[in-house]
Amino acid sequence: MSCKCGSVVKDERFVKIDQILEQNGKDESFLIQNLEQIQTALGYLPEDVQSYLAEAMDIPLSKIYGVVTFYSLFTTEPIGKHKISICLGTACYVKGAGDILSEFERQLSVKVGETTKDGKFTLQACRCLGACGLAPVLNVNGKVFGRLTTDDVAGIIGQFE
Amino acid sequence: MDFYRAHVLICAGTGCSSMESRLLRQNMHEEILKRGLDKEIKVIETGCFGFCNMGPIMVVYPEGTFYCQVQPSDAAQIVEEHLVKGRPVERLLYQHEKESTDTVEMENIEFFKHQKRVALENCGRINPENIEEYIAQDGYFALAQCVNEMKPEEVIDVIKKSGLRGRGGAGFPTGMKWSFAAPVQADQKYVVCNADEGDPGAFMDRSVLEGDPHSVLEAMAIAGYAIGASQGYIYVRAEYPIAVERLKIAIKQAREYGLLGKNIFESGFDFDVDIRLGAGAFVCGEETALLASTEGRRGEPRPRPPFPAVSGLFGKPTVINNVETLANIPKIIRNGWEWFAAMGTEKSKGTKVFALAGKINNIGLIEIPMGTSLRTIIYDIGGGIPKGKKFKAAQTGGPSGGCLTESHLDIPIDYENLTAAGSMMGSGGLIVMDEDTCMVDIARFFLEFTQEESCGKCPPCRIGTKRMLEILDKITSGNGTPEDLTNLETLAETIKDASLCALGQTAPNPVLSTLKHFRHEYEAHIYDKKCPAGVCQALLSYKIDARKCKGCSLCARNCPTEAISGKIKEPYIIDQAKCIKCGECMNRCKFGAVIKE
Known part of the structure; x- marks a missing residue:
């Protein structure tokens, strides 16, 4: 890529990052919080975003990469339009969450952690959502569905199709 | 300050919010406004009442009427009947077979009766945002x-x-x-x-x-x-x-x-x-x-x-x-x-909050004085095991803890007693398991969790938990050998002794504890290639009971691998070589003719 110093409009994503840093602070102790908000805004944390953040916060890129890959909340891959997170906490597991997950894998033709080819759904397993009273539960884009059986799977996918 | 003749408390915790309690509050507010009662009745969003599987929960004061599983569409009736005419809406009251009449007040409900709220005192009583x-x-x-x-x-x-x-x-x-x-x-x-x-x-x-x-x-x-x-x-x-x-x-x-x-x-x-x-x-x-x-x-x-x-x-x-x-x-x-210090046992004072979940009727959050027995928790507060199933074990301490069995039902729960029983207090998760839960599978589940969550800094935890998980996978998939049990025990002791932090030091506990109390289940998986609870798919086989089968062909039509064959009005047969053990035939059969062994 040739140098376009002075003539480029700043990447919109980086403008957003600047805003987040402005609000929270650039101290290293804010790194996780900043990453969390950047991911919420941009969807995921690709390498160029991490490089930009490294410059902006004055932290080595290796350190940022280390943090991003350590915590399960962060992803370096784009995720689907709808994120289906199936709780595999103990209460849900005991009540058959494993079967629900397999049914989603079958109907969406993806494995857990993957995104469908059309980019619509990302299927994830997650840690306890704390809604154990409704076990087994799952969360699609922040909306919680509870007391599930494998028969509910098609209906849930249908709602977001 | 305004004085209200009635206060309506609606739970806005995670459980009830997931069941639209937020919308319920909004509807209540609108109904009250419509009738011009907003100076007389106050609607408050509170924290968790603890009785999560009865949610969304609403309590109306001054009477203390306890409503459960309230839908947003119930708002109009509650305002009209209870708040205007003064008659509780009976169909929304908590009802339980063990309790003689419809229980109206919260404090008389078995689930709340045995509790002592200290840490949770204000949860469900005040608006946390004020x-x-x-x-x-x-x-x-x-x-x-x-x-x-x-x-x-x-x-x-x-x-x-x-x-x-x-x-x-x-x-x-x-x-x-x-x-x-x-x-x-x-x-x-x-x-x-x-x-x-x-x-x-x-x-x-x-x-x-x-x-x-x-x-x-x-x-x-x-x-x-x-x-x-x-x-x-x-x-x-x-x-x-x-x-x-x-x-x-x-x-x-x-x-x-x-x-x-x-x-x-x-x-x-x-x-x-x-x-x-x-x-x-x-x-x-x-x-x-x-x-x-x-x-x-x-x-x-x-x-x-x-x-x-x-x-x-x-x-x-x-x-x-x-x-x-x-x-x-x-x-x-x-x-x-x-x-x-007046509450609790000799060395464990005060109360402890437990999150009751799993195979139990009353799922939710409870707070009990230290020293309460597991029996009180499961059968009085928890309302027993659903569908009349038999209690098998209760896991405390999560992935770091162990299980308590029937013989532990009457010990007073405190830090020392739980440790002596081979489990631990942990943060207070209490998962109840019944006869349909496979203890080898549960041990594998917890180890899968700790293995994935191991940070990788120290080798005993990083490598050791991986090796243990591989052995458990081997056992649950029907390839276990007798020496696997000794290997599991040796690995467990090493990981406990040599890990850097409590995650590794306690990771083998669920395996050790299930090995101690349910060794026969491990042995059944290894020697007989059977899963007594009928959970481990690889060890199961589905069969059709010829006496019960009416020959309706429903199972055969729904089998994804065409493993079932037969003639109409005659007993069908499952070809074990083709069967992928998905259980669809069992779900479909209307006569209970498909059995799992």
């Missing part, structure tokens, strides 16, 4: 008393005498922890609240933060005064959005009221609190890992000493307390250590 409601429950009085009337060492002394122990897992005496940090000379000290509740199936800390956030802030300020710290941090999981939001509101309000910040109660004592978000790593519940994460680094634990009381956050003396532990502090100061 500091005045907390103050009206004597909130911040304990802080005022500490900073104005007590010396820091007197505060520590009261907490020591109360016998309060850490509710996060290890049960270390809280007063003792404070007394280590207090005398250390430093220009800055910190109080950190550990709200990284990671045990799958435990959600008491979230409930306290959602339902009574000010009690945690007040306690942190008291801890700050006792050890000489002026800054506090709450490390909370990003997966708990409602808790984070309520904490932010609480901190803002406390600052506005001068209860956080400079010169609190004009005593010259300064204390402020900030939030740090966790990002989904179980190991961050370990205190040194939590500190690393709070500083913005990878959450890897480090060897101790130095202990955080000497060198903690940013290298400064730091006290780290769990949410539930903190929630007890203001009440101990207000009511005196004698009051607290």
